[in-house]
Each structure stands twice: as structure tokens, then as C-alpha cells.
Amino acid sequence: MGVDKKQERKKVLEAFTRQGILDAAIGLLTRDGIQGLTMDRVAMEAGVAKGTLYVYFKNKEEILDATLDASFDPLIRELSVLLDDDRAPDRKLADFSLCHLRFFDEHGDLIRVLFFDRERMHSEKNHYTDSRYRTFVKRVADVLDEGGRQGLFVPLDSMKVAAMFIEANMGMIMQRIHDGISGDVEKDARQITDIFMEGLRQKKK
Amino acid sequence: MGVDKKQERKKVLEAFTRQGILDAAIGLLTRDGIQGLTMDRVAMEAGVAKGTLYVYFKNKEEILDATLDASFDPLIRELSVLLDDDRAPDRKLADFSLCHLRFFDEHGDLIRVLFFDRERMHSEKNHYTDSRYRTFVKRVADVLDEGGRQGLFVPLDSMKVAAMFIEANMGMIMQRIHDGISGDVEKDARQITDIFMEGLRQKKK
Amino acid sequence: MGVDKKQERKKVLEAFTRQGILDAAIGLLTRDGIQGLTMDRVAMEAGVAKGTLYVYFKNKEEILDATLDASFDPLIRELSVLLDDDRAPDRKLADFSLCHLRFFDEHGDLIRVLFFDRERMHSEKNHYTDSRYRTFVKRVADVLDEGGRQGLFVPLDSMKVAAMFIEANMGMIMQRIHDGISGDVEKDARQITDIFMEGLRQKKK
Amino acid sequence: MGVDKKQERKKVLEAFTRQGILDAAIGLLTRDGIQGLTMDRVAMEAGVAKGTLYVYFKNKEEILDATLDASFDPLIRELSVLLDDDRAPDRKLADFSLCHLRFFDEHGDLIRVLFFDRERMHSEKNHYTDSRYRTFVKRVADVLDEGGRQGLFVPLDSMKVAAMFIEANMGMIMQRIHDGISGDVEKDARQITDIFMEGLRQKKK
DNA sequence: GATGAATGAGTTTTCATTCAT
DNA sequence: TATGAATGAAAACTCATTCAT
Numbered sequence A, B, C, D: 001m002g003v004d005k006k007q008e009r010k011k012v013l014e015a016f017t018r019q020g021i022l023d024a025a026i027g028l029l030t031r032d033g034i035q036g037l038t039m040d041r042v043a044m045e046a047g048v049a050k051g052t053l054y055v056y057f058k059n060k061e062e063i064l065d066a067t068l069d070a071s072f073d074p075l076i077r078e079l080s081v082l083l084d085d086d087r088a089p090d091r092k093l094a095d096f097s098l099c100h101l102r103f104f105d106e107h108g109d110l111i112r113v114l115f116f117d118r119e120r121m122h123s124e125k126n127h128y129t130d131s132r133y134r135t136f137v138k139r140v141a142d143v144l145d146e147g148g149r150q151g152l153f154v155p156l157d158s159m160k161v162a163a164m165f166i167e168a169n170m171g172m173i174m175q176r177i178h179d180g181i182s183g184d185v186e187k188d189a190r191q192i193t194d195i196f197m198e199g200l201r202q203k204k205k
Numbered sequence E: 001g002a003t004g005a006a007t008g009a010g011t012t013t014t015c016a017t018t019c020a021t
Numbered sequence F: 001t002a003t004g005a006a007t008g009a010a011a012a013c014t015c016a017t018t019c020a021t
Helices: A002-032 A039-046 A050-056 A060-084 A089-106 A110-121 A127-149 A158-178 A185-198 B002-032 B039-046 B050-056 B060-084 B089-106 B110-121 B127-149 B158-178 B185-198 C002-032 C039-046 C050-056 C060-084 C089-106 C110-121 C127-149 C158-178 C185-198 D002-032 D039-046 D050-056 D060-084 D089-106 D110-121 D127-149 D158-178 D185-198
Strands: none
Touching: A002 A039, A002 A050, A002 A060, A039 A050, A039 A060, A060 A089, A060 A127, A089 A127, A089 A158, A089 A185, A127 A158, A158 A185, A158 B158, A158 B185, A185 B158, A185 B185, B002 B039, B002 B050, B002 B060, B039 B050, B039 B060, B060 B089, B060 B127, B089 B127, B089 B158, B089 B185, B127 B158, B158 B185, C002 C039, C002 C050, C002 C060, C039 C050, C039 C060, C060 C089, C060 C127, C089 C127, C089 C158, C089 C185, C127 C158, C158 C185, C158 D158, C158 D185, C185 D158, C185 D185, D002 D039, D002 D050, D002 D060, D039 D050, D060 D089, D060 D127, D089 D127, D089 D158, D089 D185, D127 D158, D158 D185
């Protein structure tokens, strides 16, 4: 039992240090971008020795991956829940946009990291990150397919349209960030949904 | 006249070397991403000495900028012409998508560079790249505004919708690349236009 | 206590490496002049890796500064003590010369470094070295002023004469070095003092 | 005859280009110090091609030597004339100081170069520069010896005192430069001579 | 497990010099 | 003779990683 307790305490402590390292990495990434992320600085920011980083992570790559995971985990979790429940597909897409925009309003700085992520996404070294993104596209595509089956949406290549939709959201987010997060989120989210639902065209009487 | 000829030949030669360096840089960027772009490799790839790079460019930054410029110049030029002529706004947007998709079908590898570009775009150091992108968003926004004035489009925040539109195109492009450039360009371009024009919603009788 | 010991040993070790680097730099400077001082060579001479230099010093500049400091510290300390005590101003100047000459008899090779120092002194980038020299001139000037107040010296512009005096010492030192440190120090030191005290002129009966 | 004329014209032209290069080097040295003297800049400043420098000079070293020669030539010539004429030794020394100070009042910027020169003076690579300085010390020493013979000066080691005297002048010059060339030249020159002639000591009645 | 001193390969950049024209 | 494009050796500096304690 004493052993159990000890082990448990050890685990908790380890998790604590690990998280500290990730937090440090997030902070640096957010503040200084990918160029600012050096092992030296992560160690300093995390308040541990450089060598300690290698106790918890195999190398820099792993820290980066774990950092990105940790950063986007909240968003992904939220969006997943949202896409998985049993509401109408169009409602899901609307909420998707809203949720997306809100996340970046709060974690706007992370967007640079996201772009970094995107870059790595297409690098041969990082299939993992890519797969995370693909899973995501697939999930949105499923919603579109569901909408198609329900006779709600026109026939479409769901994967492609899903990618369009996600990127359109990103475009809006980038614009908001560029403008200094202007306007209220609900309105901009509605703008996205409106266009995807009804198009730009002025309907004749 | 002899002097003129000499000067001309010199200029041609100079442009040739310069272009050779840029081509080398594009090749490396395309093949190995931003991490693969070292001055050593550019020199080797271009078949010149390292020092020669500094004869034609002030530093690495300049090579990168020139490389990106050279890469996207054709696309930007084509899109500019397209957005500037006097056809109907909706036609312009349709052609924009088509042109966009076609470009990346042909220069698909460049997309990784684009993402790199994007990352730098939001870095504090590179207002230049940013401004190029912004100019672009503005141009699309102008088309949207024109459409609005003509009663063709619903009222909208043109900058934000322009950003959405551009990014939606990119999403489609990325998806095409991921799928191995599947399907014909016209159809996918139409898909984008259709959604932006008419929305996803199945129209009731 | 164990911790204390460890820390102490670490500090000693650190100081040891640092001093090793400085010694290497002094050696190189002495042997090959400023041109011979490359980071590569310092590292090799010190028996450490190039990277290690940057652990102990921010850049080459810092190594140079620290090297000069370390080299002249003994002289400056000795001269300071000498100028600060409460003997008669003329005695102080005499001892100043003696001390000066002795130092360079022992560290003759350093003179080249001194000249290097001088060059940098007047460079816009190195106010520090300059200020060290200026402080020195000021101190000698203070002695001259004190001599003036005591009615010992004729009225004079103390800063200028101080500079003259210091440089005259340097001239003597350079000449000694050129001649292979000929003659005894005391005599040459007295020569300086004699001239500054009594002048060159043969006194008429 | 035609050949002679041609040759002559060629010589004149060559001398012209050569001088242009030296002027460029002096300008750069004066403006940016030794670090600013690159072959590229010399060529640009002189308005010739880089290759041309190597037509007129064997290498950078030679340009430097020639530049320093050209810079100090006026001073050396003036001082030489002064030391060689047949006035009284003490008059010569007084004029020496005055001339020295005046030269640096007018060419103050050159002082940095002088110091650079001094550094090289003690480098094994440049016996030439050293010898120029030595010749100079010797000349002043001759004046001192002459003064000795005339019963004007006390017995002394003339080379050492000559070095002291020259350096004392430099000290005054540096101080003047540091103060922004304060005070009139005559007075400061007299200060030097007074001290060397009469010493600092207040003469008792 | 934690440390942090040490490493050294790798990177950018400089610049004197050469040589074909 | 004059050119200037090209060179490449050498320099400063970075930083992920290792390893003895």
C-alpha cells in the first residue's frame, strides 16, 4: 500500500512536471512563434533543467506534437461533442462555426501556431498531425452526408465541401484577428452559416 | 552597338544565374520544406558557390521573399487581370475559383510553400507578405461590394466574406491535393461557386 | 553541507573553465595579435568545444573585454592603491612610473594588446574601454591637482598633463620593449620622473 | 616622341587612378575605421572595378601601407624639415610639439588610423611601419643628443626620452581630441615644452 | 529521476582574391 | 588595361542532444 501511494504520488508529480513543460512550450510558441521555441527556453520557462526535458520527451519533435495536441485539445473535444450529438446537420454546422470563432477569440494567439501546424501537416515527417486534421474533415463530411441523406443539402462531394467549410471558418477567423477581433462572434458565425446555407445570391421576390 | 550587345548579354547572364538560384530555392522548398532551405543547399542545387548567393541576394530572407514572389507571381497576375475586368461579379468569382484550382493543379507542390508563407504572414517581421495577402482579400472584397451595389448579392461584410471565399478555395485545393488531384477542376470550381452563390440548402419546390 | 560542497566545487570548476578560456584568449592575443583571435582557435587552445565559449561568454566581444579586464586588472589595481594613499604627489608619480614599467617588464607581450585596446578605445562602439582609460587619466590628474594645491607643482591643465604623463610612460615602456627590456627599471622610471619634475634643461650654476 | 607622349600620358593616368584609390581608402579609414576598409568599398568609393585594385596594388596589405604612407606623409615631411634645420634643439622640440598638435587638429580623424598603425607596428608582419616609427624616434633622439652636446640638456638615454617625448605629445593630442579640440594649440604645445624643459616642479624663490 | 556543463555539427554571412572576357 | 562575376575559405554563432554526477 505504501508502495502504491508512493507510486501514485510519483505519477502525479510526473504529470505535473510534464504539464509544466507543455505550458512553457505553449507560452513560448504563442509569444515568439516557432522560431522562439528552443529547448533552452522551454527549460527555463518551465523552471526545469534542460536535461529534464529529455526525461519526459524523446526530443523536440515530441514536445511540439504534445504541445499542439494540448493546445487544440479543448477545441477538438468541444467540436467533437458538437458534431456527434443528434441535432440537425445544419444546426451542427452553425454551432461548429460559432464554437470555432469563439475558440480563437479566446486563444487568438494560437492561430500562428495553427498555421505552423498546417505547414507541418503537409510535411512528410508529420503524418500524425495531418491525420488529426483529416479526421476532422471527415467528421464534418459525415455531417454533410447526413444532411444529404435527410434531403437537407444538395448532393455534393462531402470531403471537399467539408474542407471548404473548415477553411472558410479559418478565413473568417483570420479576418477577425486582423481587424482586432471586431464585431460580435454570433453575427460573424451566422454570416458563415448563412452563406453556406443560402448562398450569396439575392433572392428575387 | 558592340557595347549594347555586351551589356545585354551580361544582363541576360545575370538574370539567368539569379533565376537559377530562385529555381534551386523553389525546388528545395518544394521538396524539403522550409527546414530544407539552407544556403549551402541552395548553392549546391543552383550549381554556384555559396558566396554567389550573396552577390545576387542580400541574405536568406531576400532569397525567400524573391522565391515566394516568383512562385506566386503568375497566379497573382492572372487573378488580378480576372478581378479587374468588367464582367459580372458572380462570373468573376467563378473564374477566380477555377483559376485558383488550376494553378495549384499545375503547381501543387507549391502549396506547402504557401502555407509557409501564411505562417510568416502573421509573424511580426513580415508585413510585406501580409500586405500582399491583404491586398488580395481587398480585391475580392471589392468584387463582392460591386455585386452588392448591383443588387446581385445580399448585404455582407465584404472583407470577412472575401477572406472566407479565398480560404474556402484553399480548402478545396488542399483536399484535391490530398486526394491526388482527383476529379476535374471545372466541377470542383463550380462546387465552390455554387455553394457561395446558392448555398448548400436543398431548395424546396 | 553536502550541497554546499557540491555547489562550491561546481563554482570552482566553472571559474576554472572560464579562466581557461581567458588564458587561451590572452595567449592567442599575445602570440598572434587581434587577427589571430578567432573563436575556433580560442576553443582549441582552451581545449573546449566552440559551443562552450558561448556558454561562458555571450559573444566574441565579451571574451575580448573580459580578456582585457583580466590582463590589466592587476596593473590597475596596483596603480589605484598607489595613487590613493596619502603620500606626496611627486612620490606618487614616481611610484606610478616604476610600477608601470615593472608591470610591462613582466607582461611585456601584453603591450600589443594594450595597443589594440587603444584602437578600440576610440571606436564608437567601445565606451567601456574608453571610460576605463579616462578614469585613469582623471586619477593621475587628481594627483597633479593635489600637487598644485600643495604648491608643489606649477599651475597646469591637469587632465592634459596627466595624459601626457601616462603616455610618456608608455613611450618609455615601448622603447624598453623594443630594446629588449634593456637597463634597470628603477633608472628608467627615475628618468621619467626626473624629466617631469625637473625638466630636461641643464641648470645653470 | 609620339611614343614618349603616350607613355607619359599613360603614366599620368595611372598615377591618377592610383591616387584615387588611395583617397578612397583614406576616406573609408577615416570614416569607418579599419573594419570599414573592404576591397569592395574601396573600389566603389574610388569608382573603379574591384579587379582594378589588383592592377595597382598587389593586395589589401599594400593598399593599407600606401594609404598610411600617404596620410602621414605631410606630417612626416614637415617634422623632418623641422628637425633637420639648424636651429637650437629646444626650439626644434617646441616646434615639433606645435606641428604635431596642429596636424591632428586638422586631421583629427586620422588618429584612429594612427592607433591602428601602432598596433600593426608591433606585429611581426609589418617591420616596415615599425621602422618608420623608429626612424622618427631616432631623429628626435638626435636632437636630444645635439642638445646634450651643446650643454643644453642633462645627460640622458636619448632614444628612451625621445620615445617619451613623442608619446607625451600623443597623450596631449588624444586629450585634446577627447575634449573636442579645446584650447588653443600654441598654449598646449607650450605646456609640453615647458614640462620637458623645466619640469613640473614649482621653483622656489 | 534530475541536472546542466559540454558538445559539435550545422548555419548564415563576409570578403580578399582570381580569371575569363 | 580594366572589368566584375564568381569563388570558397574562414569566420561567428546556434542549439538539439548527451552524459557524468
